Structures are given as C-alpha cells and as structure tokens.
Amino acid sequence: MIDGRAAEQRTRHGARATARRPLGGLVGRAVGIGLATGAYGLSFGALAITAGLSLPKAAAMSALVFTGATQLSVVGALAAGGAVAPAVASGLVIAGRHVAYGIAVAPLLPAALRVRLAGAHLVIDESTAMARAQPDAPSGRLAFWVTGASVFVCWNAATIAGALIGRAIADPAALGLDAVFPAAFVALLAPQLTTRAAREAALAGAAIAAAFVPFSPAGVPILAAAAAALAVGWRRA
Amino acid sequence: MSWPAILVLAAGVYAMKALGPLVIRRRELPERGRSLIALVAVPMLAGLVVVQTATDGSRFVADARLPAVAVAALAVWRRAPFALTVVLAGATSAVLHIVFTR
Numbered sequence: 001m002i003d004g005r006a007a008e009q010r011t012r013h014g015a016r017a018t019a020r021r022p023l024g025g026l027v028g029r030a031v032g033i034g035l036a037t038g039a040y041g042l043s044f045g046a047l048a049i050t051a052g053l054s055l056p057k058a059a060a061m062s063a064l065v066f067t068g069a070t071q072l073s074v075v076g077a078l079a080a081g082g083a084v085a086p087a088v089a090s091g092l093v094i095a096g097r098h099v100a101y102g103i104a105v106a107p108l109l110p111a112a113l114r115v116r117l118a119g120a121h122l123v124i125d126e127s128t129a130m131a132r133a134q135p136d137a138p139s140g141r142l143a144f145w146v147t148g149a150s151v152f153v154c155w156n157a158a159t160i161a162g163a164l165i166g167r168a169i170a171d172p173a174a175l176g177l178d179a180v181f182p183a184a185f186v187a188l189l190a191p192q193l194t195t196r197a198a199r200e201a202a203l204a205g206a207a208i209a210a211a212f213v214p215f216s217p218a219g220v221p222i223l224a225a226a227a228a229a230l231a232v233g234w235r236r237a
Numbered sequence: 238m239s240w241p242a243i244l245v246l247a248a249g250v251y252a253m254k255a256l257g258p259l260v261i262r263r264r265e266l267p268e269r270g271r272s273l274i275a276l277v278a279v280p281m282l283a284g285l286v287v288v289q290t291a292t293d294g295s296r297f298v299a300d301a302r303l304p305a306v307a308v309a310a311l312a313v314w315r316r317a318p319f320a321l322t323v324v325l326a327g328a329t330s331a332v333l334h335i336v337f338t339r
Contacts, residue, residue, distance in 0.1 A: 015268060036268070040319050041299075043323050052244075057240070058241055061246075064247035066250070070246070073247065073249035073281070077285075080288070080294060081294050082294065088245060090339060091246055091252075092250065093244065093281065094282075095253055095279060096250035096276060096278070096280050097277065097278060098250065098253045099256050099273050100270075100274040102255060103259055103261050104257070105258070106257040106261060107318030116258045117259070120254045121251060123258070125285065134325075145336060176301070176326070176327040177327060179301065179305030179327055179329065180323050180330075181285075181289050182289040182290040182326075183304045183305065183306055183308075183309030183322055184319070184323050186310050186322070187309065187322045189286065190313040191278075192278070197272070198279050201279045201283075202278050202279050205281060205282075206286065206287045209287050210297075210335050213292050213294075213295065214283055214296065217321075218294045225283065225284030226280060226281050227280075229273060229276040229280050
C-alpha cells in the first residue's frame, strides 16, 4: 500500500520476531502493519472528499481498488483539475507492480478457485512483503492472509473515518490542500529511491513530465513519465 | 469521478493482482520484466510531484505549494510519518495563503 521496499524493511523485523514466537509474533506484526496503513487511509479518505468524491465513492474505492498509491494518484489528479480518463489510466499503470506481487505469492495460495479469487484481492505491497519475509511456506501463507486481512480492515475503516473528517472541514482551500497531494507523493516516492536505477528513473520521470506539461492535456505528462521506467529498467536488466 | 470510472479502475487493478494467482500460477517472470514492473511507479510519482507542485496543469507556476512541498521533503528526510508530512505541508501552504492574501 505504501510501497514495497519500505514494507519489506518493516516486515524483516517482523520475520525475526516471528522466529522467536511463531504465531503470536506474526499476527501482532500483521496487526501493527494494518494500523500503520490506517494513518495513510485516514489521509486518503479526507483527500478524496476534498477532491470532490462522495463518501460512498471514497469508501467504494478503498474496498474495490484497494491499493493506496493508485487511489491517491487518481484522486490527486482529479483535485488538480485533470480529466477522469487520463487519471484512471495513470492509476492503472502505477498499479502495474501488482502483476509481479501476484506471481510472487501465487505458489502460497491453495488450489481452490474461490480462495484464489479472494486471495488475489489481498495482493498488495504489505501482504506480499510479509509473506516473502517468512522462512517457510506455511508461515508465508499465514503471513499473507493475516497481513492482507488486517490492512484491508484498517484501510477501509480509516478511509470512512477520514472521509467523515474531510466532510467536517468547511473550507478546504483555506487549509492548504493545494500542497497536500504533492507532499503525499513525495512521502510515497522517497522510500523507493534506494537504488541508483530508481533515482535515475525518478529524475527522468520528473524531466519528461515537466517537458510535456505545456503541450498536453492534464494527466498525459504522468503517463509519459512512465516511459522513463522502460528506458532505465531495460538498460539495467 | 463517476461510478463506472471507479469500477473500471477496480476491475483493472484486480485483473493485474489476479494474473499471477489465476493464470500464471507457478511460473517465474523474466528478470527484465520484474525490474521494469518494480520501477514503473517511481518516475510517475516523480512526475506527479513536479506537475502538482510547480504547474497549474498547463503552465509553470510558483506559489505556496513550492515551499510547502520543500517542507514535506524535509520532513520525509527527517523520517517523519506519512500523515505528519502531509499535515506539515498543508499547514505551510495554509499559513502562506493567510499571510499573503491579507
């Protein structure tokens, strides 16, 4: 939800604690991760309302889309006056990493189709990182379900609470909300800049987006920035 | 944002999450594909920061958002939690709006 690498770092501590106290440590860690994403869900709920979404729509987004960076980018693009189609397209490209997560956790899911369908919805940054941090398949399986369920409950409850707070704020413009979306994106981006390839991709993406701004409709510069990942990722692999 | 747009977004994200568990099952993705997928959000987030900090959507603009996002960057660097970072940026922008519009 926040980002894969930070989640993995957080869960590495969890894995160590788990080795000492198998079940209790793992469940406690998963609940902790859920509560931590709650603070982020609170922000999303409030920001969705200020971007013009109704409470049911904000809640439905968290329940059905269930991936933080994508939800925040779509709502942020709309708040900045962008059109819906490019905002949704950018959100989908940002969610592209879930393909890799799904492949990584697929061997941990049971064969029953109904269970796999449900498990797929819980494939997010935190559940994948927690599952992969475990020493064996049974604890990896448990970590995936418990973390996924914990984040799902906290994320959705926090979204509704945040939306209620957002509705209570009378004049959003007076509260400096023009700055909160770019600030949120800085907070999402920074923990991912741990490798040279990531820093290069970020600089290239910023440059491409800036170059497209004067010539293209809102949303298009962000889609164009994704090409930087192609260039950097292809060369590095 | 309309209901159909929310459903399209949800269906698209779910399809990507379900590709591994339902279709690919036990095969590994090639290294090049994995590094590409891992990187894709990074330049887009960087692009979002630039566009939403320094433009009005079609032109470059310098206003209260610039110092506010600088405060956010400082907060992230000092390892402030997500919600505090967002609140600090909002407060910076709000104070600047109040000071310069009166």
